[in-house]
Amino acid sequence: MSLSLDDVSRIARLARIEISSAEAEHTRAQLNGILAFVEQLQAVNTDGIEPMAHAVDVVQRLRADAVTEADRRDAFQAVAPETEAGLYLVPKVIE
Amino acid sequence: MTDFVNAGLRELGAALAQKQISSVELTTLFLDRIEKFNPTLNAFVSVGRDQALAAAQAADRKLGAGGTVSPLCGIPLAHKDIFCAEGWRTTCGSKMLADFVAPYDAHVVELLNAAGMVTLGKCNMDEFAMGSSNETSFFGPVKNPWDTACVPGGSSGGSAAAVAARLAPVATGTDTGGSIRQPAALCGLSGLKPTYGVVSRYGMIAFASSLDQGGPMARSAEDCALLLNGMAGFDPRDSTSLERPTEDYCRDLGKPLDGLRIGLPREFFGAGMDAGVRAAVETALAEYRKLGATTVEVSLPNSGLSVPAYYVIAPAEASSNLSRFDGVRYGHRAADYADLNDMYAKSRAEGFGAEVKRRILIGTYVLSHGYYDAYYLKAQKIRRLIAADFQEAFKSCDVIMGPTAPSVAFPFGAKSADPVQMYLSDIYTIAVNLAGLPGMSIPCGFDKDLPVGLQIVGPWFGEAKMLGVAHRFQQATDWHRRAPAAFAA
Numbered sequence: 001m002s003l004s005l006d007d008v009s010r011i012a013r014l015a016r017i018e019i020s021s022a023e024a025e026h027t028r029a030q031l032n033g034i035l036a037f038v039e040q041l042q043a044v045n046t047d048g049i050e051p052m053a054h055a056v057d058v059v060q061r062l063r064a065d066a067v068t069e070a071d072r073r074d075a076f077q078a079v080a081p082e083t084e085a086g087l088y089l090v091p092k093v094i095e
Numbered sequence: 096m097t098d099f100v101n102a103g104l105r106e107l108g109a110a111l112a113q114k115q116i117s118s119v120e121l122t123t124l125f126l127d128r129i130e131k132f133n134p135t136l137n138a139f140v141s142v143g144r145d146q147a148l149a150a151a152q153a154a155d156r157k158l159g160a161g162g163t164v165s166p167l168c169g170i171p172l173a174h175k176d177i178f179c180a181e182g183w184r185t186t187c188g189s190k191m192l193a194d195f196v197a198p199y200d201a202h203v204v205e206l207l208n209a210a211g212m213v214t215l216g217k218c219n220m221d222e223f224a225m226g227s228s229n230e231t232s233f234f235g236p237v238k239n240p241w242d243t244a245c246v247p248g249g250s251s252g253g254s255a256a257a258v259a260a261r262l263a264p265v266a267t268g269t270d271t272g273g274s275i276r277q278p279a280a281l282c283g284l285s286g287l288k289p290t291y292g293v294v295s296r297y298g299m300i301a302f303a304s305s306l307d308q309g310g311p312m313a314r315s316a317e318d319c320a321l322l323l324n325g326m327a328g329f330d331p332r333d334s335t336s337l338e339r340p341t342e343d344y345c346r347d348l349g350k351p352l353d354g355l356r357i358g359l360p361r362e363f364f365g366a367g368m369d370a371g372v373r374a375a376v377e378t379a380l381a382e383y384r385k386l387g388a389t390t391v392e393v394s395l396p397n398s399g400l401s402v403p404a405y406y407v408i409a410p411a412e413a414s415s416n417l418s419r420f421d422g423v424r425y426g427h428r429a430a431d432y433a434d435l436n437d438m439y440a441k442s443r444a445e446g447f448g449a450e451v452k453r454r455i456l457i458g459t460y461v462l463s464h465g466y467y468d469a470y471y472l473k474a475q476k477i478r479r480l481i482a483a484d485f486q487e488a489f490k491s492c493d494v495i496m497g498p499t500a501p502s503v504a505f506p507f508g509a510k511s512a513d514p515v516q517m518y519l520s521d522i523y524t525i526a527v528n529l530a531g532l533p534g535m536s537i538p539c540g541f542d543k544d545l546p547v548g549l550q551i552v553g554p555w556f557g558e559a560k561m562l563g564v565a566h567r568f569q570q571a572t573d574w575h576r577r578a579p580a581a582f583a584a
Contacts, residue, residue: 049479
């Protein structure tokens with residue numbers, strides 16, 4: 001299957017990446033090239049094969065429910081684009 | 096007098112212990128070489144003379160205090176700019192993080208700092224480790240020291256070029272689909288991607304979490320073993336870090352090869368490999384037979400599916416991992432936007448380069464409603480088939496060998512117009528990541544005056560054995576000692 005320009009803008013919206021109309025056609029062609037390449041997977045019979053999510057079969061480790069991190073809010077917020085009084089600032093979401 | 100610029104880690108450690116040279120002197124030597132050669136190579140994104148010299152002074156105090164110190168104490172190194180290092184700009188090769196100063200250390204950085212190693216700087220790389228030529232870096236491509244018109248490979252191309260040009264004795268790298276082994280091959284180095292879970296991913300900026308693994312890049316297998324001793328270890332902050340007894344990765348160095356069975360996958364020796372690469376690999380295999388090993392043909396019937404399976408799985412995981420770059424907590428934020436969604440979309444459009452955007456879009460698509468089973472689940476099933484092939488092959492051999500890359504370093508621009516052509520640079524390395532196995536590349540000759548890499552793949556946790564196998568070859572040959580003439584000391 002091949003992506004249309006509408007598909008490309010839908011995917012870009014889901015990915016939260018703005019794509020200008022000038023870029024859209026080139027992006028579409030490149031994505032279709034990659035999808036055509038991975039299409040060969042469809043021809044393989046995988047009936048009864050368990051999907052492999054991880055490289056090594058291990059059980060998820062659990063830890064005690066205890067505080068392990070120090071409070072380093074100031075250091076972490078120092079790299080943020082915009083903060084005030086310990087809060088991250090974003091454009092108004094609720095009117 | 097020791098030739099410090101070309102010396103291995105063991106020699107450097109001995110020279111520091113015997114006070115033939117101080118860490119400050121050694122660090123200065125490499126900082127001066129970086130200053131002289133980096134404008135040509137663009138291997139480093141950041142160099143920290145003051146930070147490095149302060150760390151070197153601390154190492155000298157440790158060395159002077161007597162008592163036991165790490166064999167790595169006082170030795171300088173370079174980190175791939177994917178590893179967070181507190182107080183260092185950590186860019187991941189992206190405009191998104193061009194001004195990001197890491198507020199904490201990656202586990203690898205923490206361990207090597209504690210050992211007394213001295214960070215010289217942070218190495219250039221393909222943006223978010225997505226690329227095989229270093230051409231996707233926001234900071235411009237790295238040049239291959241063997242021919243500056245050619246790519247160094249990627250994504251750890253800066254690390255590879257830095258070590259090949261003797262701007263650092265060793266460097267760290269990361270490998271998601273070949274990003275340590277392919278640049279090691281293209282720059283004439285030894286590089287090892289450990290078994291998934293051996294090196295902590297904490298503080299290593301995530302690309303595809305089920306595949307990413309850090310590892311050493313060095314001139315010799317012995318140096319890889321010594322550096323891996325310093326990098327490996329359990330870390331509870333990485334949920335997939337493996338809790339295992341500490342290993343000495345040097346333990347098999349010098350072990351004879353008698354009885355070693357080398358598996359040669361027929362799929363790795365078919366069409367698609369350049370004749371000069373094939374010749375160098377065949378010559379290396381003949382050397383191994385001379386050293387007492389036997390070769391046996393094996394088959395990895397599904398390995399041809401590894402590149403397409405990877406280009407579903409890796410972008411899917413990347414699209415999820417890179418969703419954290421939203422212009423809110425760190426990273427680039429667009430200057431003008433209408434509302435919150437517009438801020439996300441514009442910040443990400445401006446902050447990410449073309450290849451990263453392509454992979455996020457592919458990943459978003461294959462995970463989206465209605466396509467998940469057809470793409471992502473399908474690829475994960477094929478991943479199991481690929482991993483099972485290796486398990487079957489290891490029933491009749493101890494290690495697997497073949498080429499690391501289908502060709503030597505290629506000129507800039509040769510593959511950048513067609514993403515799929517670039518993806519095929521990793522045709523021999525990607526299956527190893529999908530299976531979670533350890534893989535390495537060592538130099539084994541030249542084609543068109545450029546280095547050729549021999550790939551060695553081992554079973555899970557086979558690092559020590561592979562390093563021994565590589566070291567024995569390096570005792571009998573001198574490919575790993577060749578240096579690019581323009582950057583000789």
